[in-house]
Amino acid sequence: MTSYFVRRFLLIVPTFIGVTVLVFVLTRLVPGGPIERMLQEAAMAGGDFAEATSGYDGLGGSALSDDQIAELEAYYGFDKPVLVSYVEWLGKVLVLDLGTSTRYNDPVWDTIKERFPISIFYGVATLILTYGVCIPLGIVKAIRHKTAFDNVSSALVFFGYAIPNYVVGIGLLALFAAHLEWFPLGGFVSDDFYALSGFGKVVDVLWHATLPLLAYTAGSFAVMTMLMKNSLMDNLAAEYVRTAIAKGMNFRRAVFNHALRNSLIPIATSFGSNISLILTGSFLIEKIFNIDGFGLLGFESLVERDYPVVMGILVISALLFLIGNILSDICVALVDPRVRFGSGESAQ
């Protein structure tokens, strides 16, 4: 099994190179970029709109001379063939240098790092809410299959699932923040956050987080709740549960000691990918609630052609995704003794 995981870790290297090459080449192929943006800004600063529009062509008659443009191209590495600059970029990444943001002129790593607290907070909170609600709810629904509770909760989770989360966000914002004024209109913390006491800070964060969290999670209950419910029902009908009861065990203990662990196996298959939660954040929800998270950063860096940031986010998310998959496999191997990766001994 160890050799299997070593092989999986080694496979990260070619996958990572494939992903980054693809995106790196794309950033060269699509029109627009830091130089065009700079030309535009220079033209705008000159106040001459006619020149600004010609600046879009990136050629003669612009605010910058050809020499200056060539200098800029050299500065950004656009003067070299794409694969050469890719190798240069990769060399820097290997020594943990993600480059400098063309928009903020700050190191990319610092720009990304700033968003971590917000994204980790929402990621962990969403994770706890989703697992904390779905697993118990699925268990109760499985045991009370076809009762009123089961039917009503199914209707609710599917209702949440059917509505796009940004619509939920706008609805919550309009009702509870704008109309009833129970919650703030947006932001991660209040303006006077640093003046608050320790407990006041916690309350302030939670107060701001309530509506965005509801918007994030409203749609995420359905899948895992139904997965948990169906998986537990399958296992409750399994013969080994009957064996346990035939031994003299009561139903509750048979459910928790025998059926539950088996029914968690399908849920474990996706558990490792939670490592990516530090990069979570839907740009629409962040936009609606005015939260400075990863969704917004990723989206804005794309719109602004801030390619070092785009590539920086890609590096981190690709790595986390690849490692998350391996972690999921490890989780499955931990909960299911029949799973033996890579050796001749096969599961039945």
Place this chain on the structure above:
Amino acid sequence: MAALLRVEELSVGFDTEDGFADVVDHVSFDLEAGETLGLVGESGCGKSVTALSIMGLLPKPAGRIHGGDILFKDESLPRIPPDRMRAIRGNRIAMIFQEPMTALNPVQRVGHQLAETFSLHEPGLSTETVTRRSLGLLEQVGIPAPEQRLLEYPHQLSGGMRQRVMIAMALASGPDILIADEPTTALDVTIQAQILELLRDLQRDTGMAIIFITHDLGVIAELCSRVVVMYAGRIAEQAPIGPLFTHPLHPYTRGLLASIPRLDDEPKTLLTTIPGSVPGIEELPSGCRFVNRCPFAVERCHGQAPVIDAPAPGRKVACHRWREVNAGDAEARST
């Protein structure tokens, strides 16, 4: 002597999409301490449902006992509180199932599942005692290298070994009755023979009674002292093993015995069968349930369910015409 277990006029039904269906209808039999009773019949005749009713393991809420009684040492099993039933189930009455492949929890070690039985019925045993007794049980059921097996998962064992583990679990608290529901059906023939031999040895050593459920008359002949033949939810015939095979009274039993291929049969000829098939649960005939397949059926058999006759001690038969059927037999023998 009072029987260890009395099943009296037991009727069990299930809620189905088309209403309530009777699956077991007025079934009665006794089980004496230490004997092996065979419960034989085709698939769907109600033999497994009878066993599950004794264990209190009918699927809920669909299945329920709606008539009759089951008395274990004069306690009515369907009427005692669930706590009391749990103290009997797995302790005084144990059961093994058809599919050893799925009857064990795939993610728990064999030793853990074995130890669980002790913790349920003898809480407070030390870990060493439990391990020692688990090893003893595995040895008793003929599992080689038991120390190693305790640490293994079910998928690491063969089908025969798994059934031996199931038997070991059932034996853990020295039950008075072992219900074996087709325990050898899923195993290949050589393993089948080993398991039957094991059950016979265990019974000799422990003195427990066995209810052996099967559709295989050959297995019955090897193991049982008495046989209950069931057909479509009712008892057709009940007899000690010898007379059942030499002088079957019910036309169904006769058909079953005639269907067993014999070594001295002409090779390459058609096998004898009982014509027709078991009626579905919705289309049970109103009189005798075997009427549509019975070569001896007359008018009376269609309209009226047969009463149970007791032609000899220990023998019962539910047929209007068993005398005529067997008189014909006697004539055939005398001519």
